[in-house]
Amino acid sequence: MAAPLLVLDDVRKVYTRGRVIRRPTFTLQANLSLEEPGIVGVVGPNGAGKTTLFEMMTGSNAPTSGRVLVAGTDIHGVKYRERDRLAIHYHQSYQVRRFRKRIPSALLAPSPTRTPLVHLFDEPQFNLQDGYIGFMLDFFRKLRDEGRLVILCMHPTASWHLDILAEIAGQFLFVAGGGVTRMADFRTLAAEPRFRLYLGPEMTRAADAICHSST
Structure with a gap:
């Protein structure tokens, strides 16, 4: 039986500050x-930890505790230059985030794959010119149909952003309050009180x- 494409095994990230006594300033947990x-x-x-979550998933930000497994491999134990063969993070303008190197690469393992299994798009800039959004959605579907896991982070500021999410995503992760909650579909997400508060009245x-149009 094949290993899951992505596992966050009791992952926890804690940021602290203070020179003598380190005090937590932010904590994110996911399992x-x-x-x-x-x-x-x-x-x-904003500030809930979505980008931190993406960075941990792709190995550029080490969790304080827990493991991130891509197809059964701990990505934080893979050589830096080869981590994007497991999972790759595109941030806004599709520039790949840099890795924070704490262990010499020579002491790390090679990637077991040659091409990424997990593709993470962090608030991509959707061009409104004719056909561009359709092209991007088709690209996401192509990756999925090739056996990849596509994770798309968006900050909805217009109704068409919600249209994109409802059309393309099969399930959702809601990041808030220091945790990550899995939602089965858009209807479940839209009914979540914290998500509605985040959206505000107009976007809600x-x-x-x-949701009404899909019934």
Whole structure:
């Protein structure tokens, strides 16, 4: 039986400050398994830890505790230059995030794969020119159909952002309050009180309209 494509095994990231007494300033925890190829939407308030989550998933930010497994391999134990053969992080303009090197690469293991199994898109800039959004959605579907896991983070500021999420994502991760909550579909996400508070009244009405139109 094949290993899940992505596992966050009791992952916890704690940021601290203070020279003598280190005090926690931010904590993010996640414990989940994404077993199969698919497209997962990630949403949550600014500063909730979405980018930190992505960086831990792709090996550029080491968790304080826990493990990140990509197809059964601990990505933080893989050579830096080869981690993008497991999972790759595209940030906004599709520039790959840099790794924080704490262990000499010679002491790390090679990647067991040659091409990424997990593709993470961190708030991509969707161009509104004719056909561009459709092209990007088709690209995400192509990766999924090739057996990849696509994780798409968006910060909805317009109703068409919600349309994209509802159309393309099969499930969702809501990042808020120091944790990551898995949602089965857009309707479940739209009913989540914390998500509705995050959206605000106007965008909540847009989300409800999408749910109503799909019934």
